[in-house]
Amino acid sequence: MTNKTLISATINGEPVEFLCEPHQSLLECLRDILGLTGTKEGCNDGNCGACSVLLDGQLVNSCLVLGVEIQGRAVTTVEGLADWRGLHPIQQAFLEADGFQCGFCTPGILIATKALLDREPDPTEADIRAWLSGNLCRCTGYDKIVRAVQAAACRLYAECEVNV
């Protein structure tokens, strides 16, 4: 059954048009149609957070959103974090704090971190751990991830130094 719908959306600030079938998830659309492979497929059932993206600024699992749902809406993926000036402060903080090992969970964690810090500039460690509970890291790097988020908050909102 071919039943393609034309979708117009804004992805990482750019207007994008693409054809997709109703059963294709936003994750499949990003990776397989649009070639934005920064967003990862882990569990494909909403447990691991590897596919986290922002939909109109809200954190969602792109495996649990249909591509057809993003008509007229704005999506931010990990590819949308860095700009011509270089890495996003969150990415820079993760780099300096060794906030990743294999890197598979990292795009989702960067996006989840952006969603957290957009909402709460100065989260406690408990806030960070609770917020990231939907992002699994199988290299067991959580302590460094938490410190990277704290460092990112400092980089974004305060002129402070964090020992990482």
Place this chain on the structure above:
Amino acid sequence: MRPFTYQAPTSVGEAVALLTEAKQGARPFAGGTDLLVQMRRGLFAPEMLVDVKRIPELNRIAFDPTEGLTIGAAVSCAWLCDHPAVRQHYPGLIDAASIIGGAAIQRRATLGGNLCNAAPSGDAISAMIVLDATATLAGPTGTRTVPVSEFCTAPGKTVLKPGEMLVSLHFPVPAPHTGARYLRFIPRGEMDIAVAGSGAWLALSDDGGTILGARIALAAVAPTPLWVKAASEMLTGTTPTEEVFTAAAAIAQEAARPISDVRGTVAQRRHLVGVLTRRALQGALQRAKGETCDD
């Protein structure tokens, strides 16, 4: 996932017509956090998904101090948890809405979906039962109202008839000296399904010395969320003490019909029902007295 067609109507009437006309089955689609997962597992393969998020009645939170609270079936848990009036007047509901999934799931998952999914472990269902919530349904023959306590009929089964959909959930105005609390046990901090859960609601006399009304509802210890009516009868007219709460918890333990599965054993679940019910009653008591309840 088997291919399907997608419709996003903007009125309840249109949605009901689509749900009624689909010969191979159609499903209302809100957050998709249960639905899409179950469709990928092949549990069902509808010919159509009817996205209900563009229907105004399903996409609103309305609180009125004389009418109570109405929550559209497509309202996300995150939206609910950020709503000042809900936080102020229905903290027992926030207890459940705030623990369904992590941050990303919260932004899609809905109380309406939690109810329609009818999992025995649905955290929000027990919380809604003790708050005396009612569900408004729309179908091909009109609308009707069903108490949330009667909505689930078996695991994954509800009173919804073919072509019928959940429109909204209604909660009565919280009377003075009432309070509710929902608690569950999971082996990790977040992002898990209840091994057992317990919701409690208490109404106290003006002096706080007598329980005028009580409701307890359990999660994950029966084929459906379980309202323990015997505990209401036992508690009403008593003084709210630790001894009375322990006795009510024992009644809840007796009412529970748990199974052993990957999440827990019969014995563990029965034990948890006792602990959680006692603590939920303590929390409900604190809130009924206008105090902040312990974490």
